[in-house]
Amino acid sequence: MTPTDAPAVQIADLGKTYPGAAGPALTGVSLSVARGEIVVLLGLSGSGKSTLLRHIDGLETPTAGTVTSLGQPVAQLRGRELRELRGKIGFIFQQFELVGPLTVLENVLTGSLSTLAGPRVGIWMYPKALRRKALEHLDRVGLLERAYQRADTLSGGQQQRVAIARALMQDPEILLADEPVASLDPESSSQVMGLIREIAAERGLTVVCSLHQVDLALGWGDRIVGLRAGEVVLDTTTDGLTKDQVMEIYGRVAVSTSELTAIEEELAEAREQVLATELRRNAAAERLAQDATNEEPA
Numbered sequence: 461m462t463p464t465d466a467p468a469v470q471i472a473d474l475g476k477t478y479p480g481a482a483g484p485a486l487t488g489v490s491l492s493v494a495r496g497e498i499v500v501l502l503g504l505s506g507s508g509k510s511t512l513l514r515h516i517d518g519l520e521t522p523t524a525g526t527v528t529s530l531g532q533p534v535a536q537l538r539g540r541e542l543r544e545l546r547g548k549i550g551f552i553f554q555q556f557e558l559v560g561p562l563t564v565l566e567n568v569l570t571g572s573l574s575t576l577a578g579p580r581v582g583i584w585m586y587p588k589a590l591r592r593k594a595l596e597h598l599d600r601v602g603l604l605e606r607a608y609q610r611a612d613t614l615s616g617g618q619q620q621r622v623a624i625a626r627a628l629m630q631d632p633e634i635l636l637a638d639e640p641v642a643s644l645d646p647e648s649s650s651q652v653m654g655l656i657r658e659i660a661a662e663r664g665l666t667v668v669c670s671l672h673q674v675d676l677a678l679g680w681g682d683r684i685v686g687l688r689a690g691e692v693v694l695d696t697t698t699d700g701l702t703k704d705q706v707m708e709i710y711g712r713v714a715v716s717t718s719e720l721t722a723i724e725e726e727l728a729e730a731r732e733q734v735l736a737t738e739l740r741r742n743a744a745a746e747r748l749a750q751d752a753t754n755e756e757p758a
């Protein structure tokens with residue numbers, strides 16, 4: 461395998477148990493994501509999607525197994541090495557994580573902070589080249605005319621586009637997105653996902669994105685990885701994949717008809733036993749009452 465063929469992310473037998481947790485958040489997860497691939501993580505709340513994403517840029521440390529991102533063994537990196545890796549991995553979140561009172565442009569500029577020595581307060585504290593780059597990214601996400609507006613005056617969809625522009629300031633090779641459209645309406649959701657896909661194609665970005673919406677995932681991703689209770693239960697390209705197959709991840713159609721019949725028979729048997737016990741109890745109570753009547757003095 462030549463260096464260019466090397467996967468963007470290689471996860472081997474990853475396990476994670478949070479301190480004090482009753483059970484593991486991830487178990488035996490193995491996954492290889494090629495450069496330029498667009499992968500959707502699907503699964504119910506609590507299935508481990510965020511935990512998996514957070515291991516890719518070293519925000520979590522594995523309990524077992526390894527994660528290699530852009531050829532680097534993530535858990536072994538410290539200090540500058542870890543910062544350098546994170547500099548190549550952009551992250552966008554459900555709640556956008558913008559600084560509301562700051563202007564849109566300033567929010568985008570904060571995406572370049574890891575490349576600068578020391579903090580920056582105000583747009584004019586950033587080098588001109590970075591200001592120009594931030595404006596170009598805002599133009600790309602269709603928000604150039606909003607550059608000097610407060611971030612918290614924008615709609616949810618617009619704020620997520622600002623967050624994308626901010627992530628682009630890092631010139632990332634990988635983009636991680638943790639339910640980026642969970643708080644958006646369907647129209648804004650497809651606009652934001654469409655934009656991510658276009659930008660990923662333009663830049664050859666690798667994208668790993670968790671989503672809740674199966675339809676969106678099917679139309680948007682190249683590949684779907686389904687998680688259930690911390691384990692990979694589906695890993696397939698989206699070509700020809702049906703919604704029913706995907707829904708099995710959620711356990712809604714995971715029970716077959718024969719299993720359902722068996723469960724129903726078991727329930728019917730249990731109901732009969734309860735009924736028989738109740739009948740016996742009633743009979744015993746009647747006998748006691750009868751005995752008491754018989755013993756009463758004439």
Ligand SMILES: Nc1ncnc2c1ncn2[C@@H]1O[C@H](COP(=O)(O)OP(=O)(O)OP(=O)(O)O)[C@@H](O)[C@H]1O
Nearest residue numbers: 478479481485503504505506507508509510511512
């Ligand atoms: N910091 C933490 N400490 C302890 N347990 C955690 C922590 N973060 C997550 N968990 C637990 O790990 C499991 C997986 O959580 P995770 O957030 O990765 O799931 P998720 O699929 O992203 O869920 P959601 O869709 O709700 O964001 C859950 O049982 C959760 O309660």
